[in-house]
Amino acid sequence: MNVRHFLRLSDLSPSELRALLQRAIALKKIQRDGERYAPCAGRTLAMIFEKSSTRTRVSFETGMAQLGGHALFLSPRDTQLGRGESVEDTAKVISRMVDMVMIRTFGHDNLLRFAAASRVPVINGLSDDHHPCQLLADLMTATEHWGDLRGRTVAYIGDGSNNMAHSWMEAAQVFDFRLRIGSPAGYVPSAGMLQSGGDQVTVLHDAVAAVRGANLIVTDVWTSMGQEEEAAARKAILAPFQVNATLMAAAAPDALFMHCLPAHRGEEVSAEVIDGPRSVVWEEAENRLHAQKALMEFLFGIGPVAALQGD
Structure with missing residues (x-):
């Protein structure tokens, strides 16, 4: 069997993704019931971080430990990548020593x-273009609340050109929901990314119009790592796209709010929204752990979802 990688959401088929979400929910129950499930004993996950993180490191490291394996943290200071070794050479070496990266x-x-040169599965923990692991957690959270996003409307508000917007666009196509992206001109997805969302995606330059009647409101920070010099300009341009109580009032009465975190209260979201009763942000953050356990199990070729590979 060829090595499977997870670099963007569309690397898995719709049936694999749906089964993966159900498996994540089952693994969450196993953990909460105090059962021991350790199918990854003797396996090692190498975690390579060029960008810092709280949720990505803690969820993958804890998840691998809960599955009975070991996680190895590697910062730029810990590998020769930081001193000029090629990506390909690093991949060839590391993938001969570990079971997943x-x-x-x-x-x-x-x-x-890296994936092209690797002998083991490679997971995208975040890149400038995609954040598929966060989408697994977001979709798992939505599944827990509604069972399915099919036919619902999601509004993504803020910078529509970033990795979260891109991954939500892929999700809309796979899970058959409507996605409205509310962004100012100049902060919209590329034409190529819009194609990945097909007819499911609409771009609007008015935040209220984007959220009107929506079931789920999603946002992200206005300034990502590497964009710090643009922070002041971004704040001024994106200010009308803050998710606050006024904006949430235009959404469906039972609409939920998500944010991948970290959040800047008073910028992309108000405190009353992120800390309010319609926020599922903390469930969403916890679900990174369980969704990624299901993903690693699948890529290792173990567990019930592995049988679907190739469907």
Whole structure:
């Protein structure tokens, strides 16, 4: 069997993704019931971080421990990548010593190059173009609340050109829901990314119009790592796209709010929204752990979802 990688949401088929979400929910119950499930004993996950993180590191490291395996943290100071070794050479060496690799990086091309040279599965823990692991957690959270997103409307508000918007666009196509992206001009997805969402995606330059009647409101920070010099300009341009109580009032009465975190209260979201009763942000954050356990189990070729590979 060819090595499977998870570099973007569309690397898995719709049936695999749906089964993966159900498996994540089952693994969450196993953990909460105090059962021991350790199918990854003797296996090692290498975690390569070019970008810092709280949720990505803690969820992958804890998840691998709960599955009975070991996670190895590697920062730029801990590998020869930080001293000029090629991505391909690093991949060839590391993949001969570990069983899976997770990379959190800037350029998506680095992930593609690493995966092409790797003998083991590679997971995108975040790149500038995609954040598929976060989408697994978000979709799992929505599944827990509604069972399915099919036919519902999601509004993504803020910078529509970033990795979260891109991954939500892929999700809309796979899970058959409507996605409205509310962004100012100049902060919209590329034409190529819009194609990945097909007819499911609409781009609007008015935040209220984007959220009107929506079931789920999603946002992200206005300034990502590597964009710090643009922070002041971004704040001024994106200010009308803050998710606050006024904006939430235009959504469906039972609408939920998500944010991948970290959050800047008073910028992309008000405190009354993120800390309010319609926020599922903390469930969403916890679900990174369980969704990624299901993903690792699948890529290792173990567990009930592995049988679907190739469907």
